[in-house]
Amino acid sequence: MIFDELQRAIIAKQNPTCVGLDTALEYLPEGMAAGKSFNDAAEAIFGFNKNVIDATFDIVPSVKVQIAYYEQYGYFGLRAFYDTLRYAKSKGLIVIADAKRNDIGATASRYAAAFLDEKDAFESDILTVNGYLGSDGIVPFTEKCKANGKGIFVLVKTSNPSSGELQNLKLEDGRTVYECMGDMVEAWGEGTCGAYGYSCVGAVVGATYPEEAKVLRTRMKNTFFLVPGYGAQGANAEMLKNCFKADGTGAVVNNSRGVLCAYKKRGGDYAEAARAACLDMKADLLNTLGEICAK
């Protein structure tokens, strides 16, 4: 049960975060991306990721790898995506593939096979998905989660400035669209809860919207949250407190640019700077959240 594993790792490391490997070529130190072909770019990016993983795997529980940054280099980039997933896994990290996949049932089952099966296409532990199509676009994923001990994070309230345009609209029944999506997420996860009380269906809830997070944390008792928005997107520790339960469980906070580009602010080696940024983030979060200690 992947959210048990994730929560256990978070408690052991007292660090509810994931390193976001949204690795853009321009984040790399000068000279590291010397070649110009897609293959050169992909190799440089994987090399960078590998060093960041080596420098942080003992202090962070998980990584989130955003596929868009790899797709822009074609299938060469996706080889680097694959290599990154595999390498992170080999270091004992829980691997989140951030791909926000969505489609009708027949097609969703192909995505589920690609990301949540053990046949080594782009195998990951948890996949982000978009629930706009309703249940039959989600069930193929939850079936795979149950069969293979995997998880999904469904977009509920996203961290971007315009997320409210649709998500905050009020429905006739008094709920907002994001509350409605939250209720669907809770229903999709029913009957799959692990030792910490979280189902295999998690939710993406942006740290940039603390009020909405508060509403959702109360409403979604059995749902683990993936929380983007810390750092470069503007959210601080105080803002994302609402994503956690009182015992400090139930959420993992992502930081991408703040870790990958830490060396640009701090100077020195990028891998060492990434580690220092992870330690700072951990201290910042724990200072606000207190000790993470599930009952």
Add this chain to the structure above:
Amino acid sequence: MIFDELQRAIIAKQNPTCVGLDTALEYLPEGMAAGKSFNDAAEAIFGFNKNVIDATFDIVPSVKVQIAYYEQYGYFGLRAFYDTLRYAKSKGLIVIADAKRNDIGATASRYAAAFLDEKDAFESDILTVNGYLGSDGIVPFTEKCKANGKGIFVLVKTSNPSSGELQNLKLEDGRTVYECMGDMVEAWGEGTCGAYGYSCVGAVVGATYPEEAKVLRTRMKNTFFLVPGYGAQGANAEMLKNCFKADGTGAVVNNSRGVLCAYKKRGGDYAEAARAACLDMKADLLNTLGEICAK
């Protein structure tokens, strides 16, 4: 302006359809997918696609390539996806990448670079996207569309059985969620209309929901529709009539399994059977729609 090109090709061929290259390995004739590796699967699928394209490019205006079917074979599969996009383009077809991408602005701009740029990652003419994140997840795509003469299709009312769970909910202001998304699509396309009156922002509207399609066709005057659901998903020509304007313009209808697997019903060569299925579909649609003749 890609929707001008698409409409022009539809009129010239009197065929408002696209061949859906959602090519599953089990669709291939026995013996064609002999090997067991991802590379074998990918090569067999591209070989199949190539023959289907060769057999149909003179009678259909476009193809839609569903990326999930390729992702399940890892980066080998995505090489076949790339090869398929390129080959269809080389035969003069308009190429729709069906990937339903969606993310925050910074990430959406990477997807836009992958699919709508001329840098040869997975270049296509039109990309399907999901609008759950609102404007700043869409603008990076529309910017690329404007710069490169490309287009997108945003999910509005999807063809699957449970699409109404979210999409048909009523908002406080009286609109349904799909009408609201339709209004956003019209707004995103503003100022980009081509000769036929369609903007660079199209919409996915399932043929399986004729009543909703009727509402949307009236509401979305400047939006071109991609219409899935014909054939295997249960919609017939009469049901999808509402997706077109009175002059027969404004929509392109997809058929995947009905074309790719035609040989299983008809017998004989799969490529010849695919061509025969395309001709049957064209006749079926024109019989109901009448001649397509933009004013």
